[in-house]
Amino acid sequence: MSNPMRMCIVCRDRFPQAQLIRLQYKDSVLVRFCGVGRSFYLCPNCKEKPKASDCIARICKLDKKHKEMIKFALKEIFLYG
Numbered sequence: 001m002s003n004p005m006r007m008c009i010v011c012r013d014r015f016p017q018a019q020l021i022r023l024q025y026k027d028s029v030l031v032r033f034c035g036v037g038r039s040f041y042l043c044p045n046c047k048e049k050p051k052a053s054d055c056i057a058r059i060c061k062l063d064k065k066h067k068e069m070i071k072f073a074l075k076e077i078f079l080y081g
Contacts, residue, residue, distance in 0.1 A: 010055045019043065023077070026058035027074035029079055030073035 004017045020041040022033040033039040045078050046052050053070040057063070062070075 006041045008043040008046055009040045009059055010049055010052050011043060013043065015041075015043055021047070021077075023056075025056075025062075030056065030060075030070060030077070032077060047074060054057075 005014045006017045007014050008020060020042055020043055022039050023030060024033045024037055024039040025031075026034065026037060037038055040056075042052065042056075052074065054064070055069040056070050056074075057066055
């Protein structure tokens with residue numbers, strides 16, 4: 001069975017899909033992927049990088065002023081799942 005490779009949106013490196021966190025922006029909230037809709041991947045190394053919120057804002061087509069909301073949502077996702 002093949003192991004699909006996916007790309008982190010921050011560092012642009014490729015990893016096996018199982019090593020990445022799959023997220024989506026749904027109903028004005030950043031959440032883990034629920035199975036429906038568009039999503040993106042983030043590697044565990046990039047979750048703390050300041051550039052992560054910029055990349056997520058670009059992917060979700062948000063203004064840079066939403067960076068604090070994105071940082072808070074990322075922290076909650078990694079803390080509580």
